[in-house]
Amino acid sequence: MTRENIEFQGEGGITLRGWFYPAQNATTPAPAVVMTHGMTAVKEMHLDDYAEVFAEAGLNVVVYDHRNFGDSDGQPRQENDPVLQHRDIRNAITYAINRPEVDGSKIGVWGTSFAGGHALLVAAIDKRVKAVVAQVPFISGSRQLAGAVRPDFVGHLREQFHGDRLNRFAGGEPARIPVITPDPTEPAMMSATDAYEWFSKTAADRAPNWKNEVTARSLEWASEYEPGSYISRISPTPLLMLVADEDTVAPFQYALDAYEEAREPKEIKVLHGGHFDAYGGPGFEECASAARDHFLRHLSA
Template sequence: MPALQRRQNVRFASGDTSCAAWHYPGSNGGCVIMAGGTAVTKEPASDLFAARFNDAGFAVLAFDHRRFGESGGTPRQIVRFDEQVADWHAAIAYAATLPDVDPDRIALWGFSLAGGHIFRVAADHPRLAAAIAQTPLVDGRAVAPHALRAMTPLAMLGLFGRAVADALGGLVGREPLLVPAAGPRGAVASLTTPDAMDGDQALDPEGRYANWDQTVAARIALRLGGYRPGRHAARIRCPLLVIVCDQDQSVLPRPAVRAARNAPRSEVVRLTGRHYAPFLESHEQAVAAQLSFLRKHLASRDFH
C-alpha cells in the first residue's frame, strides 16, 4: 500500500488547543517529526519526503502548527515563534507515545522557518536521535536586508504599513490583516525574493491542496528580522544535518553554514539550486542524503 494511503489522521494537545497531524505507521521503531515553514501546511510541506521516509521503514508524524491548516487556534494565520516551538515540543511528547515508535529514536525535520525552529527545539531535547534542517531560516537579522532589497520601495511601505496596522489591531482583538506569504517583486507580500514564487511549483505543482491558505498575518514583517534560532546551535547534542542550497535567495546559505559549524555534531550538505531546490531539481540528492543520515542515526535494533 502506498505511504500516502497508510497514513492516519491524528491530533495532539498543544497549549490550549490541538495540532492536526498525519501519522504514517513505521516498521523499524524510528520516527521523523515533520513540519513546514511560515504558512506551509503539512501536506505540501512533507508529502514528497514523508512517503520516502516511510517506505524506508520510519514512522512519520507530519503536523500543522497551531493557527494553520487543520490545527486549532484562533485568530488564524498568525505566526508566533514561541507557540510554534511549543508545538514541536508537544509533537515530540506525542510521538513518544505511539506504539510503533521507540522514544529514543525520534528525529526532527523542518524546512525554511521550521528549519530554524529545529535549532531551538533540538537544543532543548538532548534525548533526540537526530535532526534535519532543510534550507533553514537561522538568522533573520542576516536575511532581512536581502529580503528588503528584493522589495520595491512602494511595496515595502505597503507591507510595513499593513504590518503595523495588523499588530495594533491585534492588541484590541481585531481580525488579522493578511498578506500573501510569497509574491513577485512589487507585490505587498511577506516575501518577494527571486525564488519566493518557486513555492507553488515545488510544493503543489498539480494543485492538489485546494484548501492550502497561502496567506500570513502581516505582523510577521515586524518580527522575522529579530528571529535568530541559529544562536542555539552550540547547545544541540544530537546529530544535525543541515541542507543548504547555494543559490538560495530566501534564507541565504551562509547563515545556515555558519550556524551548523557551531553545532558539535553537525553535517552540511550543499545542493545546487534555489530555496526550493530540494523539492525540485535536487530532490533525489536531498532524499538520498537525508535517508542515509536517518539510517545512520536511527539505526534499527530490536523494538517491541
C-alpha cells in the same frame, strides 16, 4: 502507502492535525521522525513524499500542520508564531513517544525552511531528540530583515507593525499581507520570483487549502527570531544541514555561517539550486536520501 489521520494537543491545548506513517516491515518499536513545514506551507506540499521515503526505510513519521494553518486549529488563522510552533514540535515529540509503535529513545526531528530553524532550536533544548535535519533552514530574522529591506524603509515598516499592534489591542482584525506576489516589487512575506512560482503551482496541484495570506505580525515575529543562535548547543546530537547554493529565500551564506558555529558531530550537504528545488526532481531525491541515511545511521544503531 498506509497512513493514519491523527490529532494531538499542541501548546495551550490547541488541536494539531496531521498524519502518522508507520515504519514499514517493523516488528518491534521503531524510531520516529517528527516533521514540520516552512512558513505558511501545509503538509500536502510534499511532506508526504518525504514521509514515505522515511517510512519505507523503517522509520515511523509524524507529520502535521502548524497551528493556525491547514487542518490544525488555532486563531487567528494564517498567523505564524515561531515560539508556539517550536513548542508544538516538542508536544509532537511527546505524542510520538506515547505511541506503541515508537521507540521513544530514538526520536529525530526534521524541519524545512522556517521550520528548519525550529529544528535547530528544538534539537538544542530538547535532548529527547537524538538526530536532527535542518533543510534550507531559516537562520536569523535580523539578518533576513537587513538583507530584504532598505535601511531607510525599516522605520516605516516598524511603524506599520506598531499600528497593527494598536489596532489589535483595540479589538480590531489583524492586518494581513500576501505570502507571495507576481510582482517582486510589491509587499509580500516572500517577494522572490521562485517563491511565487512554487507556491502557486504547488497549491494548485496538491494543496487547495493553502492560502496566500499571512498576518503582518507574522513578519514582525519572524524578524525577531534567531534560531541559528542555538546551533552551538545542539551537540552531542548529530546534525545534518541541507542547504542550496542559490537560495535567496533562506540565504545560503547565513546557513554556512551558522554551520561554522555548530559543534561535532555535524555534517553539511550543498544542493545545487534554489530554495524550492528541495521539494521536487533531483533535489528532492538528494535531500530525502541524505536525511533518511542520517536518521538511520543515528537512530537505528
